[in-house]
Amino acid sequence: MLKKLLFAVVVCVSLSACETMGGAGTDKFSSAALKENIKIGVSTPQDIRAIYGVPDYTDDDSTGPRYWAYDVDDAKNSIIGSAASFIPLAGISTATNQMTRDRTLSIFFENNRVTNYSLSESRR
Numbered sequence: 001m002l003k004k005l006l007f008a009v010v011v012c013v014s015l016s017a018c019e020t021m022g023g024a025g026t027d028k029f030s031s032a033a034l035k036e037n038i039k040i041g042v043s044t045p046q047d048i049r050a051i052y053g054v055p056d057y058t059d060d061d062s063t064g065p066r067y068w069a070y071d072v073d074d075a076k077n078s079i080i081g082s083a084a085s086f087i088p089l090a091g092i093s094t095a096t097n098q099m100t101r102d103r104t105l106s107i108f109f110e111n112n113r114v115t116n117y118s119l120s121e122s123r124r
Helices: 002-022 031-037 045-052 075-084 090-099
Strands: 057-061 064-071 101-110 113-123
Touching: 031 113, 045 064, 045 101
Parallel strands: none
Antiparallel strands: 057 064, 064 101, 101 113
């Protein structure tokens, strides 16, 4: 039991250190990052694609995109949650919380400029 706990702690510390050193610790879908990265009336589809990649869902017409949606992949949180799941009791709630959380970034365009965006979260 003690070996399992020690292993889980080492894995969690290692993962968090790697993310901090690699700069991957920043969530580009956080409220602060969205506010910094997406400018209403200024940001173009190219700007959005450069930051967030290819959208998971698109609604485009002949003049350009009207709506894009991104299903947020909380992979880094899932990895940490999976490692934390080795810790009795505390790990159970962490892993369960990550498996039931869905986030979607919705971005609306007009004349190839962002007109609005929102991040919604739901739990399954």
